[in-house]
Amino acid sequence: TQLLEQSPQFLSIQEGENLTVYCNSSSVFSSLQWYRQEPGEGPVLLVTVVTGGEVKKLKRLTFQFGDARKDSSLHITAAQPGDTGLYLCAGPPSGTYKYIFGTGTRLKVLA
């Protein structure tokens, strides 16, 4: 069974702090996507990483794909209350027709 485990599961931090969310698997993925879902809404695509070792920045968010394409991380610098939400990683395991979602990290940033 291909799984995407995210850690931590829950995170509550103060505005201005930095944080990192991890997405790990024992399987190789063709790519990984990161989504953010706000309460009562559908997930919104943030970024796609494709190449092993790739780093992408989206304002204060930095996404990295592991060299072996089995893991990814999301780092947020100087978190703001608007960053609050459920962060999901997802992707297609290589050589399959599946699309797997991670277990999710629920982030709350306090003002």
Added chain:
Amino acid sequence: DVKVTQSSRYLVKRTGEKVFLECVQDMDHENMFWYRQDPGLGLRLIYFSYDVKMKEKGDIPEGYSVSREKKERFSLILESASTNQTSMYLCASSLEGPGLADTYEQYFGPGTRLTVT
């Protein structure tokens, strides 16, 4: 921007009723999906469709059916609603399908929160 719309944000139905959830996308995407999202269980795929009139079962298809008569529209049908189908239902679309492209991005609608009493 891709826009995926769902017919209702909130829906309350009685046990045994037939329920239709509608989803429309405006970006000419080939692939459309229905998920349900429950606390502690994450997103689970119910059905997906990679072309008009084509459908494939996902991980939890029991108690559901789907219809895709037009490319832009994908409907989820609960033949006889039960209380264990109370959930958040999310529709998504993508340009390419899994296994066909390395980048495989899904675009979601706002969700329908269904309560079955």
